[in-house]
Amino acid sequence: GGGGQLSNNNELDSDRLARMVESGDISTDRILFACPQDVDIAPGADFQSAIDEAKLIADRRMVLQQAHLRFSTLSRVSYNSGLDFERYYRDLYEDIQKYHDVWFDKLFNVDNPNPTHAEFTTGILGTLCTILRQRGDLEECAEIMKTYMAVLKRYQQQTEGCGVAAQVDCCEGLTFRANLIRCNLGVQLGDKEMAMTAFHDVVKYEKKEKAAGRYTDDSCPDLDGMLECFFGHRDYDRIDDDDIFNALTFMDKECNKDGPQLKPRECGYYNCDKKEQMSGDFNLCSKCHKQPYCGKECQVRDWKIHKLLCCGKNKTDIEDDTLLMIMELMLKNYGATADARSEIKISSRQKDAASAALLKKLMKLFTGEFSHFNSQQAVGDAGTNPAFSQALADFFAQQPGYDKVWGVLRVGYRESLERDREAVSRSNTLTLNESVIRGACEEMAKRSTLTIGNVMCDGDSSRNLSKHHLLIDALVEETKEFLREHKEYDSYAGLQKVGYNPDYMLIISKVICEVYEVEMDEEGNFTT
Numbered sequence: 001g002g003g004g005q006l007s008n009n010n011e012l013d014s015d016r017l018a019r020m021v022e023s024g025d026i027s028t029d030r031i032l033f034a035c036p037q038d039v040d041i042a043p044g045a046d047f048q049s050a051i052d053e054a055k056l057i058a059d060r061r062m063v064l065q066q067a068h069l070r071f072s073t074l075s076r077v078s079y080n081s082g083l084d085f086e087r088y089y090r091d092l093y094e095d096i097q098k099y100h101d102v103w104f105d106k107l108f109n110v111d112n113p114n115p116t117h118a119e120f121t122t123g124i125l126g127t128l129c130t131i132l133r134q135r136g137d138l139e140e141c142a143e144i145m146k147t148y149m150a151v152l153k154r155y156q157q158q159t160e161g162c163g164v165a166a167q168v169d170c171c172e173g174l175t176f177r178a179n180l181i182r183c184n185l186g187v188q189l190g191d192k193e194m195a196m197t198a199f200h201d202v203v204k205y206e207k208k209e210k211a212a213g214r215y216t217d218d219s220c221p222d223l224d225g226m227l228e229c230f231f232g233h234r235d236y237d238r239i240d241d242d243d244i245f246n247a248l249t250f251m252d253k254e255c256n257k258d259g260p261q262l263k264p265r266e267c268g269y270y271n272c273d274k275k276e277q278m279s280g281d282f283n284l285c286s287k288c289h290k291q292p293y294c295g296k297e298c299q300v301r302d303w304k305i306h307k308l309l310c311c312g313k314n315k316t317d318i319e320d321d322t323l324l325m326i327m328e329l330m331l332k333n334y335g336a337t338a339d340a341r342s343e344i345k346i347s348s349r350q351k352d353a354a355s356a357a358l359l360k361k362l363m364k365l366f367t368g369e370f371s372h373f374n375s376q377q378a379v380g381d382a383g384t385n386p387a388f389s390q391a392l393a394d395f396f397a398q399q400p401g402y403d404k405v406w407g408v409l410r411v412g413y414r415e416s417l418e419r420d421r422e423a424v425s426r427s428n429t430l431t432l433n434e435s436v437i438r439g440a441c442e443e444m445a446k447r448s449t450l451t452i453g454n455v456m457c458d459g460d461s462s463r464n465l466s467k468h469h470l471l472i473d474a475l476v477e478e479t480k481e482f483l484r485e486h487k488e489y490d491s492y493a494g495l496q497k498v499g500y501n502p503d504y505m506l507i508i509s510k511v512i513c514e515v516y517e518v519e520m521d522e523e524g525n526f527t528t
Contacts, residue, residue, distance in 0.1 A: 057106055060099060061117075064107075067092040068120045071127065082127055083262065084280030089128040092121065093144055096151075108154040115167065118155035122174050125151060129181050131279050134262035138188055145185065152178050176205040183223070187248045195248060196241045199223065203236060226251065250465050254446065268306065269298035270328050270355060271348065287311050290320075304356040308363070316366045317375050326379070327359050334396045338405040350401035361395050380492035384431055386421060390414035430483055431490045434476070437483070440495055441475035448512050471515045478507050 070085035096103050107117040125148040132141035152175065159171040179198040186195025206224040227247055228234050236244060255261065264275040265282050268291040276282050282292035285299070288310045293299040305327075307313070309320045316323065331351060339345050365388065366374040373382040382388045393410040396402040430437075445468055482504050483490045489498040498504050513519060 056099070056102055060095065060102055060107060063092055063095045064117060064120060064124075067124050071120075071124050083131050086128065086131055086279040087281070089124050089131075090278070092124055093128060093147060096121070096147055104150075104154065108151060108158075110154065110157045112158060115155055115158035115162075118151055118158055119170060119174070122148070122152045122155050122178070126174070126177050126181060129185070131262060133181065133185050133188065134260060135264070135279070136260040138185065141185055142189065145182065149178065149182075172205065176202065179205070180223075183248070184252070187245070187252045192241065192245045195245060199244065199248070200236070203234075207234075223248075246465060250468070257442075265292040267294040267298050268292050269294075269302040270305070270324065270331075271301070271351065272298050274298075285310060301352065304352075305359055308356070308359050314363070316363055318366060318379050319376055322376065322379060323359065323362060326382075327355060327362060330358060330362075330392060331355060334392065334402060334406065337409070338396070338402045341405045341409075344401075344404075346401035350399070354396070354399040354402065357399065358395065361392075365391055375493075377496045378491075378493040384421070384491070386414045386417035389417055428484055430480060432483065432492070432495065434480070436492070436495065437479055438472070438476050441472055441479055444475055444508065445471045448516075467515055471512065474511045474515060475508065478511055479504075482507060 067085070067088040070088050071082055106112075108121075125144065129141050129144055129148055132138070132144065156171055156175065159167050162168065179201040183195050183198035183202055186192070186198060203224045206222065210224075224234055227236070227244065231239055231243075231247075262279065264277070264279075266276075267274045267282065268285070272294060274294040276292075282294055285291040285293070285306065291302075291306055291310070293302070305324075309323070314320055314323065331354065335346050335351065366379070366382075369391070370382060370385070370388055373379050373385070373388070390410070390413050393406055393413045396406040397410045399406075448468075448471060479498075482498070483494075486498075486501075486504075488494060489501070489504075
Protein backbone atom coordinates (compact mmCIF):
# COMPACT_ATOMS: atom_id res chain seq x y z
CA GLY A 1 0.00 0.00 0.00
CA GLY A 2 0.89 3.68 -0.11
CA GLY A 3 1.41 5.59 3.15
CA GLY A 4 -0.42 3.18 5.50
CA GLN A 5 1.44 1.57 8.40
CA LEU A 6 0.41 -1.19 10.76
CA SER A 7 0.91 -0.64 14.52
CA ASN A 8 4.36 -1.44 15.91
CA ASN A 9 3.20 -4.38 18.02
CA ASN A 10 1.65 -6.11 14.97
CA GLU A 11 -1.84 -5.79 16.45
CA LEU A 12 -4.47 -4.76 13.92
CA ASP A 13 -5.21 -1.01 13.97
CA SER A 14 -8.65 -1.50 12.49
CA ASP A 15 -9.66 2.18 12.14
CA ARG A 16 -6.56 2.95 10.10
CA LEU A 17 -6.99 -0.26 8.10
CA ALA A 18 -10.57 0.71 7.21
CA ARG A 19 -9.42 4.11 5.94
CA MET A 20 -6.68 2.46 3.89
CA VAL A 21 -9.20 0.11 2.25
CA GLU A 22 -11.56 2.96 1.41
CA SER A 23 -8.78 5.08 -0.12
CA GLY A 24 -7.36 2.15 -2.06
CA ASP A 25 -3.99 2.43 -0.34
CA ILE A 26 -3.96 -1.25 0.60
CA SER A 27 -4.82 -4.39 -1.37
CA THR A 28 -6.90 -7.38 -0.22
CA ASP A 29 -3.83 -9.55 0.14
CA ARG A 30 -2.46 -7.08 2.69
CA ILE A 31 -5.76 -7.36 4.58
CA LEU A 32 -5.35 -11.12 4.75
CA PHE A 33 -1.85 -10.63 6.12
CA ALA A 34 -2.90 -8.03 8.69
CA CYS A 35 -5.96 -9.70 10.22
CA PRO A 36 -5.31 -11.62 13.44
CA GLN A 37 -5.52 -15.39 13.53
CA ASP A 38 -8.86 -15.22 15.34
CA VAL A 39 -10.53 -13.82 12.17
CA ASP A 40 -11.27 -16.15 9.29
CA ILE A 41 -11.68 -14.57 5.85
CA ALA A 42 -13.10 -16.89 3.25
CA PRO A 43 -12.76 -16.17 -0.50
CA GLY A 44 -15.35 -13.63 -1.56
CA ALA A 45 -16.13 -12.67 2.05
CA ASP A 46 -17.31 -9.23 3.12
CA PHE A 47 -14.06 -7.51 4.04
CA GLN A 48 -15.82 -4.80 6.05
CA SER A 49 -17.36 -7.48 8.27
CA ALA A 50 -13.93 -9.00 8.70
CA ILE A 51 -12.51 -5.61 9.66
CA ASP A 52 -15.34 -5.03 12.14
CA GLU A 53 -14.75 -8.44 13.71
CA ALA A 54 -11.02 -7.80 13.93
CA LYS A 55 -11.65 -4.45 15.61
CA LEU A 56 -14.05 -6.11 18.06
CA ILE A 57 -11.37 -8.66 19.03
CA ALA A 58 -8.66 -5.99 19.22
CA ASP A 59 -10.84 -3.93 21.61
CA ARG A 60 -11.35 -6.98 23.83
CA ARG A 61 -7.60 -7.52 23.93
CA MET A 62 -7.11 -3.88 24.93
CA VAL A 63 -9.48 -4.27 27.90
CA LEU A 64 -7.51 -7.33 29.02
CA GLN A 65 -4.22 -5.53 28.46
CA GLN A 66 -5.28 -2.59 30.66
CA ALA A 67 -6.29 -4.92 33.51
CA HIS A 68 -3.25 -7.17 33.15
CA LEU A 69 -0.84 -4.22 33.06
CA ARG A 70 -1.99 -3.25 36.54
CA PHE A 71 -2.35 -6.81 37.78
CA SER A 72 1.12 -7.97 36.74
CA THR A 73 3.32 -4.88 36.40
CA LEU A 74 2.04 -1.79 38.23
CA SER A 75 1.26 -3.80 41.35
CA ARG A 76 4.97 -4.71 41.49
CA VAL A 77 6.68 -1.47 40.45
CA SER A 78 4.29 0.91 42.27
CA TYR A 79 3.36 1.13 45.94
CA ASN A 80 -0.10 -0.26 45.21
CA SER A 81 -0.99 -3.89 45.74
CA GLY A 82 -2.76 -6.13 43.26
CA LEU A 83 -5.98 -5.43 45.20
CA ASP A 84 -5.85 -1.70 44.36
CA PHE A 85 -7.07 -1.89 40.76
CA GLU A 86 -10.61 -3.13 41.25
CA ARG A 87 -12.12 -0.84 38.61
CA TYR A 88 -9.94 -2.28 35.84
CA TYR A 89 -10.74 -5.84 36.96
CA ARG A 90 -14.45 -5.02 36.93
CA ASP A 91 -14.14 -3.49 33.45
CA LEU A 92 -12.70 -6.79 32.25
CA TYR A 93 -15.45 -8.85 33.91
CA GLU A 94 -18.21 -6.61 32.54
CA ASP A 95 -16.66 -6.75 29.06
CA ILE A 96 -16.66 -10.56 29.19
CA GLN A 97 -20.35 -10.47 30.18
CA LYS A 98 -21.19 -8.08 27.35
CA TYR A 99 -19.15 -9.80 24.63
CA HIS A 100 -19.36 -13.36 25.98
CA ASP A 101 -19.34 -15.04 22.57
CA VAL A 102 -16.30 -13.11 21.33
CA TRP A 103 -14.29 -13.97 24.43
CA PHE A 104 -15.17 -17.66 24.54
CA ASP A 105 -15.34 -18.37 20.80
CA LYS A 106 -12.24 -16.40 19.82
CA LEU A 107 -9.91 -15.53 22.71
CA PHE A 108 -10.67 -18.52 24.97
CA ASN A 109 -11.26 -20.98 22.14
CA VAL A 110 -10.24 -24.51 23.15
CA ASP A 111 -8.26 -24.93 19.92
CA ASN A 112 -6.41 -21.63 20.38
CA PRO A 113 -2.70 -22.56 20.64
CA ASN A 114 -2.04 -19.43 22.72
CA PRO A 115 -3.58 -19.85 26.22
CA THR A 116 -2.26 -16.55 27.63
CA HIS A 117 -5.61 -14.74 27.29
CA ALA A 118 -7.35 -17.34 29.46
CA GLU A 119 -4.35 -17.52 31.83
CA PHE A 120 -4.24 -13.75 32.43
CA THR A 121 -8.03 -13.48 32.75
CA THR A 122 -8.15 -16.33 35.28
CA GLY A 123 -5.62 -14.59 37.54
CA ILE A 124 -7.41 -11.24 37.31
CA LEU A 125 -10.91 -12.59 37.99
CA GLY A 126 -9.53 -14.59 40.91
CA THR A 127 -8.14 -11.36 42.41
CA LEU A 128 -11.50 -9.62 41.89
CA CYS A 129 -13.26 -12.48 43.71
CA THR A 130 -10.72 -12.20 46.55
CA ILE A 131 -11.39 -8.45 46.87
CA LEU A 132 -15.14 -9.01 47.08
CA ARG A 133 -14.86 -11.97 49.46
CA GLN A 134 -12.51 -10.19 51.86
CA ARG A 135 -14.76 -7.13 51.79
CA GLY A 136 -17.83 -9.20 52.61
CA ASP A 137 -19.62 -8.80 49.23
CA LEU A 138 -20.28 -12.54 49.15
CA GLU A 139 -23.29 -12.69 46.81
CA GLU A 140 -21.52 -10.63 44.15
CA CYS A 141 -18.40 -12.75 44.61
CA ALA A 142 -20.44 -15.90 44.03
CA GLU A 143 -21.89 -14.43 40.84
CA ILE A 144 -18.49 -13.47 39.40
CA MET A 145 -17.17 -16.87 40.48
CA LYS A 146 -19.32 -18.47 37.73
CA THR A 147 -17.45 -16.62 34.98
CA TYR A 148 -14.15 -17.13 36.81
CA MET A 149 -14.59 -20.91 36.84
CA ALA A 150 -15.75 -20.97 33.20
CA VAL A 151 -12.59 -19.17 32.06
CA LEU A 152 -10.45 -21.44 34.24
CA LYS A 153 -12.06 -24.49 32.61
CA ARG A 154 -11.13 -23.17 29.15
CA TYR A 155 -7.56 -22.56 30.35
CA GLN A 156 -7.40 -26.13 31.66
CA GLN A 157 -8.64 -27.44 28.30
CA GLN A 158 -6.09 -25.34 26.39
CA THR A 159 -3.15 -26.61 28.46
CA GLU A 160 -4.25 -30.24 28.62
CA GLY A 161 -1.68 -32.38 26.83
CA CYS A 162 0.30 -29.32 25.68
CA GLY A 163 3.58 -30.87 26.86
CA VAL A 164 4.90 -27.56 28.23
CA ALA A 165 5.78 -28.17 31.90
CA ALA A 166 5.76 -24.48 32.87
CA GLN A 167 2.30 -23.99 31.39
CA VAL A 168 0.94 -27.08 33.17
CA ASP A 169 2.42 -25.91 36.51
CA CYS A 170 0.89 -22.46 36.01
CA CYS A 171 -2.53 -23.99 35.30
CA GLU A 172 -2.33 -26.22 38.39
CA GLY A 173 -1.32 -23.23 40.53
CA LEU A 174 -4.23 -21.11 39.27
CA THR A 175 -6.61 -24.03 39.83
CA PHE A 176 -5.33 -24.32 43.41
CA ARG A 177 -5.95 -20.59 43.99
CA ALA A 178 -9.46 -20.91 42.59
CA ASN A 179 -10.23 -23.83 44.90
CA LEU A 180 -8.86 -21.88 47.86
CA ILE A 181 -11.17 -18.96 47.06
CA ARG A 182 -14.13 -21.33 46.60
CA CYS A 183 -13.36 -23.05 49.92
CA ASN A 184 -13.25 -19.75 51.82
CA LEU A 185 -16.34 -18.43 50.05
CA GLY A 186 -18.24 -21.64 50.79
CA VAL A 187 -17.38 -21.33 54.48
CA GLN A 188 -18.52 -17.69 54.61
CA LEU A 189 -21.76 -18.48 52.75
CA GLY A 190 -22.40 -21.57 54.87
CA ASP A 191 -22.31 -23.72 51.71
CA LYS A 192 -20.74 -26.93 53.00
CA GLU A 193 -20.79 -28.71 49.64
CA MET A 194 -18.87 -25.93 47.89
CA ALA A 195 -16.41 -25.55 50.76
CA MET A 196 -15.63 -29.24 51.22
CA THR A 197 -15.32 -30.08 47.51
CA ALA A 198 -12.80 -27.27 47.16
CA PHE A 199 -11.10 -28.12 50.47
CA HIS A 200 -10.19 -31.66 49.43
CA ASP A 201 -8.76 -30.36 46.13
CA VAL A 202 -6.73 -27.73 48.01
CA VAL A 203 -5.25 -30.25 50.46
CA LYS A 204 -4.47 -32.69 47.63
CA TYR A 205 -2.47 -30.01 45.82
CA GLU A 206 -0.69 -28.87 49.00
CA LYS A 207 0.41 -32.41 49.85
CA LYS A 208 1.64 -32.99 46.28
CA GLU A 209 3.69 -29.79 46.31
CA LYS A 210 5.12 -30.52 49.77
CA ALA A 211 6.16 -34.01 48.65
CA ALA A 212 7.95 -32.46 45.66
CA GLY A 213 9.72 -29.93 47.93
CA ARG A 214 8.10 -26.95 46.18
CA TYR A 215 5.78 -25.75 48.96
CA THR A 216 8.25 -23.81 51.08
CA ASP A 217 7.02 -20.21 50.74
CA ASP A 218 5.71 -18.95 54.08
CA SER A 219 3.27 -16.68 52.23
CA CYS A 220 1.43 -19.71 50.79
CA PRO A 221 -1.81 -20.75 52.52
CA ASP A 222 -1.53 -24.06 54.37
CA LEU A 223 -4.95 -25.50 55.19
CA ASP A 224 -3.32 -28.90 55.50
CA GLY A 225 -1.07 -27.68 58.32
CA MET A 226 -3.58 -25.38 60.03
CA LEU A 227 -6.22 -28.06 60.47
CA GLU A 228 -3.70 -30.43 62.01
CA CYS A 229 -3.95 -28.19 65.10
CA PHE A 230 -7.61 -29.21 65.43
CA PHE A 231 -7.42 -32.91 64.70
CA GLY A 232 -3.87 -33.93 65.60
CA HIS A 233 -3.22 -35.53 62.20
CA ARG A 234 -3.59 -34.85 58.47
CA ASP A 235 -5.53 -37.92 57.36
CA TYR A 236 -8.73 -36.07 56.50
CA ASP A 237 -10.35 -39.16 55.00
CA ARG A 238 -10.80 -40.33 58.62
CA ILE A 239 -12.61 -37.14 59.62
CA ASP A 240 -16.25 -36.37 58.89
CA ASP A 241 -16.77 -33.40 56.55
CA ASP A 242 -19.09 -31.81 59.14
CA ASP A 243 -16.22 -31.62 61.64
CA ILE A 244 -13.82 -30.18 59.06
CA PHE A 245 -16.42 -27.62 58.00
CA ASN A 246 -16.99 -26.58 61.64
CA ALA A 247 -13.26 -26.15 62.14
CA LEU A 248 -12.98 -24.03 58.99
CA THR A 249 -15.95 -21.94 60.17
CA PHE A 250 -14.25 -21.38 63.52
CA MET A 251 -11.04 -20.17 61.86
CA ASP A 252 -13.00 -17.88 59.54
CA LYS A 253 -14.87 -16.27 62.44
CA GLU A 254 -11.60 -15.73 64.29
CA CYS A 255 -10.08 -14.02 61.23
CA ASN A 256 -13.15 -11.83 60.67
CA LYS A 257 -14.21 -11.11 64.25
CA ASP A 258 -13.27 -7.42 63.81
CA GLY A 259 -15.21 -7.14 60.55
CA PRO A 260 -14.24 -7.81 56.92
CA GLN A 261 -10.54 -8.29 56.25
CA LEU A 262 -10.57 -5.71 53.45
CA LYS A 263 -12.21 -2.46 54.46
CA PRO A 264 -12.78 0.54 52.14
CA ARG A 265 -10.06 3.09 52.73
CA GLU A 266 -11.14 6.34 54.32
CA CYS A 267 -9.82 9.73 53.25
CA GLY A 268 -6.75 10.60 55.35
CA TYR A 269 -7.98 14.13 56.07
CA TYR A 270 -9.57 13.89 59.52
CA ASN A 271 -12.41 16.29 58.64
CA CYS A 272 -13.53 14.26 55.59
CA ASP A 273 -15.68 11.14 55.93
CA LYS A 274 -15.52 9.89 52.32
CA LYS A 275 -14.72 6.22 51.70
CA GLU A 276 -13.64 4.34 48.61
CA GLN A 277 -16.42 2.83 46.54
CA MET A 278 -13.95 0.37 45.01
CA SER A 279 -10.56 -0.83 46.18
CA GLY A 280 -7.87 1.53 44.88
CA ASP A 281 -10.11 4.54 44.14
CA PHE A 282 -8.11 6.85 46.43
CA ASN A 283 -4.56 7.92 45.60
CA LEU A 284 -1.82 7.59 48.22
CA CYS A 285 0.60 10.25 49.45
CA SER A 286 3.46 10.36 46.93
CA LYS A 287 6.07 10.58 49.71
CA CYS A 288 5.16 7.88 52.24
CA HIS A 289 2.82 5.90 49.91
CA LYS A 290 0.56 5.11 52.87
CA GLN A 291 -1.94 7.91 53.53
CA PRO A 292 -4.98 7.78 51.18
CA TYR A 293 -6.88 10.85 49.97
CA CYS A 294 -10.13 11.27 48.07
CA GLY A 295 -8.71 14.23 46.14
CA LYS A 296 -6.11 16.97 45.95
CA GLU A 297 -8.10 19.41 48.10
CA CYS A 298 -8.15 17.10 51.13
CA GLN A 299 -4.47 16.24 50.68
CA VAL A 300 -3.52 19.94 50.72
CA ARG A 301 -5.64 20.58 53.82
CA ASP A 302 -4.15 17.61 55.65
CA TRP A 303 -0.52 18.28 54.78
CA LYS A 304 0.22 20.40 57.85
CA ILE A 305 -0.74 17.36 59.96
CA HIS A 306 0.51 14.58 57.74
CA LYS A 307 3.95 16.12 57.26
CA LEU A 308 4.60 15.57 60.98
CA LEU A 309 4.24 11.80 60.43
CA CYS A 310 5.18 11.38 56.76
CA CYS A 311 8.31 9.42 55.86
CA GLY A 312 9.02 8.26 59.41
CA LYS A 313 9.08 11.66 61.13
CA ASN A 314 7.08 10.30 64.07
CA LYS A 315 9.68 9.96 66.83
CA THR A 316 7.37 8.33 69.36
CA ASP A 317 7.00 4.58 69.84
CA ILE A 318 3.29 4.89 69.07
CA GLU A 319 1.90 3.97 65.67
CA ASP A 320 0.86 6.84 63.36
CA ASP A 321 -2.76 5.67 63.17
CA THR A 322 -2.99 5.56 66.96
CA LEU A 323 -1.60 9.08 67.31
CA LEU A 324 -4.08 10.37 64.75
CA MET A 325 -6.93 8.56 66.50
CA ILE A 326 -5.97 10.19 69.84
CA MET A 327 -5.72 13.60 68.14
CA GLU A 328 -9.19 13.24 66.59
CA LEU A 329 -10.67 11.99 69.88
CA MET A 330 -9.23 14.91 71.85
CA LEU A 331 -10.44 17.45 69.27
CA LYS A 332 -13.91 15.91 69.41
CA ASN A 333 -14.16 15.67 73.21
CA TYR A 334 -12.62 19.01 74.14
CA GLY A 335 -14.44 20.67 71.23
CA ALA A 336 -17.81 19.23 72.29
CA THR A 337 -17.33 20.64 75.80
CA ALA A 338 -16.45 24.07 74.38
CA ASP A 339 -19.43 24.06 72.00
CA ALA A 340 -21.83 22.98 74.76
CA ARG A 341 -20.78 25.85 77.06
CA SER A 342 -20.50 28.65 74.53
CA GLU A 343 -22.94 30.29 72.15
CA ILE A 344 -20.14 30.72 69.57
CA LYS A 345 -19.32 27.39 67.93
CA ILE A 346 -15.81 26.37 66.92
CA SER A 347 -15.32 26.85 63.16
CA SER A 348 -13.75 24.33 60.77
CA ARG A 349 -10.84 26.72 60.25
CA GLN A 350 -10.18 26.83 64.00
CA LYS A 351 -10.39 23.03 64.24
CA ASP A 352 -7.88 22.68 61.40
CA ALA A 353 -5.51 25.14 63.05
CA ALA A 354 -5.74 23.31 66.39
CA SER A 355 -5.26 19.83 64.88
CA ALA A 356 -1.66 20.27 63.69
CA ALA A 357 -0.70 22.06 66.91
CA LEU A 358 -2.32 19.28 68.98
CA LEU A 359 -0.41 16.55 67.13
CA LYS A 360 2.86 18.39 67.83
CA LYS A 361 1.86 18.73 71.48
CA LEU A 362 1.01 15.02 71.80
CA MET A 363 4.35 13.97 70.30
CA LYS A 364 6.15 16.33 72.69
CA LEU A 365 4.24 15.00 75.72
CA PHE A 366 4.84 11.33 74.84
CA THR A 367 8.57 11.86 74.30
CA GLY A 368 8.96 14.10 77.35
CA GLU A 369 7.07 14.40 80.61
CA PHE A 370 4.77 11.43 79.88
CA SER A 371 7.29 9.08 78.27
CA HIS A 372 5.94 6.22 80.44
CA PHE A 373 2.92 6.24 78.08
CA ASN A 374 5.17 6.20 75.01
CA SER A 375 4.33 2.70 73.76
CA GLN A 376 1.54 1.08 71.80
CA GLN A 377 0.57 -0.95 74.90
CA ALA A 378 0.55 1.89 77.46
CA VAL A 379 -0.76 4.84 75.43
CA GLY A 380 -4.38 3.90 76.18
CA ASP A 381 -3.81 4.70 79.86
CA ALA A 382 -2.81 8.31 79.15
CA GLY A 383 -6.44 9.41 78.93
CA THR A 384 -7.10 8.34 82.52
CA ASN A 385 -4.10 10.23 83.90
CA PRO A 386 -5.18 13.56 85.53
CA ALA A 387 -1.82 15.27 84.86
CA PHE A 388 -1.96 14.35 81.16
CA SER A 389 -5.55 15.62 80.90
CA GLN A 390 -4.49 18.85 82.63
CA ALA A 391 -1.72 19.34 80.04
CA LEU A 392 -4.29 19.02 77.26
CA ALA A 393 -6.67 21.42 79.01
CA ASP A 394 -3.83 23.95 79.21
CA PHE A 395 -3.19 23.44 75.51
CA PHE A 396 -6.82 24.02 74.47
CA ALA A 397 -6.99 27.10 76.71
CA GLN A 398 -4.57 28.71 74.22
CA GLN A 399 -6.37 27.68 71.00
CA PRO A 400 -8.74 30.14 69.27
CA GLY A 401 -12.32 28.93 69.55
CA TYR A 402 -11.54 26.68 72.50
CA ASP A 403 -9.89 29.33 74.68
CA LYS A 404 -12.92 31.04 76.23
CA VAL A 405 -14.36 27.85 77.73
CA TRP A 406 -11.14 25.99 78.50
CA GLY A 407 -9.45 29.12 79.84
CA VAL A 408 -11.92 28.77 82.73
CA LEU A 409 -12.23 24.97 82.95
CA ARG A 410 -8.48 24.37 83.07
CA VAL A 411 -8.28 25.89 86.56
CA GLY A 412 -8.39 23.05 89.09
CA TYR A 413 -9.07 20.52 86.31
CA ARG A 414 -6.40 18.08 87.47
CA GLU A 415 -7.57 18.13 91.07
CA SER A 416 -11.15 17.44 89.97
CA LEU A 417 -10.05 14.45 87.88
CA GLU A 418 -7.93 13.08 90.72
CA ARG A 419 -10.94 13.15 93.05
CA ASP A 420 -13.00 11.27 90.43
CA ARG A 421 -10.21 8.74 89.97
CA GLU A 422 -9.92 8.18 93.70
CA ALA A 423 -13.67 7.55 93.91
CA VAL A 424 -13.41 4.95 91.11
CA SER A 425 -10.52 3.18 92.85
CA ARG A 426 -12.59 2.83 96.02
CA SER A 427 -15.53 1.38 94.10
CA ASN A 428 -16.02 -1.86 92.22
CA THR A 429 -15.94 0.00 88.88
CA LEU A 430 -13.24 -0.98 86.40
CA THR A 431 -11.36 1.54 84.29
CA LEU A 432 -10.93 -0.92 81.43
CA ASN A 433 -13.81 -1.43 79.04
CA GLU A 434 -15.24 -4.96 79.00
CA SER A 435 -14.58 -5.27 75.25
CA VAL A 436 -10.85 -4.81 75.94
CA ILE A 437 -10.91 -7.52 78.62
CA ARG A 438 -12.90 -9.85 76.35
CA GLY A 439 -10.39 -9.37 73.55
CA ALA A 440 -7.54 -10.48 75.81
CA CYS A 441 -9.56 -13.47 77.04
CA GLU A 442 -10.40 -14.53 73.48
CA GLU A 443 -6.69 -14.79 72.70
CA MET A 444 -6.14 -16.99 75.78
CA ALA A 445 -9.14 -19.16 74.91
CA LYS A 446 -7.96 -19.62 71.32
CA ARG A 447 -4.67 -21.18 72.48
CA SER A 448 -6.53 -23.57 74.79
CA THR A 449 -9.02 -24.52 72.06
CA LEU A 450 -6.26 -25.44 69.62
CA THR A 451 -4.36 -27.55 72.18
CA ILE A 452 -6.20 -28.89 75.24
CA GLY A 453 -9.63 -28.60 73.60
CA ASN A 454 -8.59 -30.65 70.59
CA VAL A 455 -7.30 -33.48 72.78
CA MET A 456 -10.14 -33.49 75.31
CA CYS A 457 -12.87 -33.28 72.66
CA ASP A 458 -11.28 -36.15 70.70
CA GLY A 459 -11.28 -34.19 67.44
CA ASP A 460 -15.00 -33.33 67.77
CA SER A 461 -14.82 -29.75 66.48
CA SER A 462 -18.51 -28.97 67.23
CA ARG A 463 -18.01 -29.84 70.89
CA ASN A 464 -14.68 -28.02 70.93
CA LEU A 465 -16.24 -24.83 69.55
CA SER A 466 -19.02 -24.98 72.14
CA LYS A 467 -16.43 -25.33 74.91
CA HIS A 468 -14.46 -22.46 73.37
CA HIS A 469 -17.32 -19.98 73.84
CA LEU A 470 -18.00 -21.20 77.38
CA LEU A 471 -14.31 -20.73 78.18
CA ILE A 472 -14.29 -17.13 76.91
CA ASP A 473 -17.26 -16.15 79.09
CA ALA A 474 -15.73 -17.82 82.17
CA LEU A 475 -12.34 -16.15 81.58
CA VAL A 476 -13.94 -12.72 81.24
CA GLU A 477 -15.78 -13.02 84.56
CA GLU A 478 -12.72 -14.31 86.46
CA THR A 479 -10.47 -11.64 84.92
CA LYS A 480 -12.87 -8.84 85.85
CA GLU A 481 -13.04 -10.12 89.41
CA PHE A 482 -9.24 -10.32 89.63
CA LEU A 483 -8.85 -6.76 88.30
CA ARG A 484 -11.31 -5.44 90.88
CA GLU A 485 -9.19 -6.96 93.64
CA HIS A 486 -5.89 -5.90 92.06
CA LYS A 487 -6.40 -2.34 90.80
CA GLU A 488 -2.74 -2.10 89.73
CA TYR A 489 -3.62 -4.23 86.72
CA ASP A 490 -6.74 -2.22 85.78
CA SER A 491 -5.12 -0.45 82.82
CA TYR A 492 -4.00 -1.19 79.28
CA ALA A 493 -0.42 -1.61 80.43
CA GLY A 494 -1.51 -3.64 83.46
CA LEU A 495 -3.52 -6.02 81.31
CA GLN A 496 -0.34 -6.77 79.35
CA LYS A 497 1.44 -7.73 82.61
CA VAL A 498 -1.29 -9.63 84.45
CA GLY A 499 -0.34 -12.83 82.61
CA TYR A 500 2.91 -12.88 84.59
CA ASN A 501 1.06 -12.91 87.93
CA PRO A 502 1.15 -16.51 89.28
CA ASP A 503 -2.09 -16.07 91.25
CA TYR A 504 -3.93 -14.95 88.12
CA MET A 505 -2.52 -17.78 86.01
CA LEU A 506 -3.57 -20.31 88.68
CA ILE A 507 -7.13 -18.96 88.46
CA ILE A 508 -7.03 -19.22 84.65
CA SER A 509 -5.75 -22.80 84.83
CA LYS A 510 -8.59 -23.78 87.16
CA VAL A 511 -11.13 -22.24 84.76
CA ILE A 512 -9.68 -24.25 81.85
CA CYS A 513 -9.84 -27.43 83.99
CA GLU A 514 -13.49 -26.83 84.85
CA VAL A 515 -14.56 -26.10 81.26
CA TYR A 516 -12.67 -29.00 79.67
CA GLU A 517 -13.18 -31.34 82.65
CA VAL A 518 -9.48 -32.08 83.21
CA GLU A 519 -7.31 -32.17 86.31
CA MET A 520 -4.01 -30.52 87.11
CA ASP A 521 -1.09 -32.13 88.94
CA GLU A 522 1.06 -30.47 91.64
CA GLU A 523 3.45 -29.08 89.02
CA GLY A 524 0.64 -27.36 87.14
CA ASN A 525 0.44 -29.82 84.23
CA PHE A 526 -2.93 -30.88 82.84
CA THR A 527 -3.83 -34.54 83.24
CA THR A 528 -6.77 -36.56 81.92
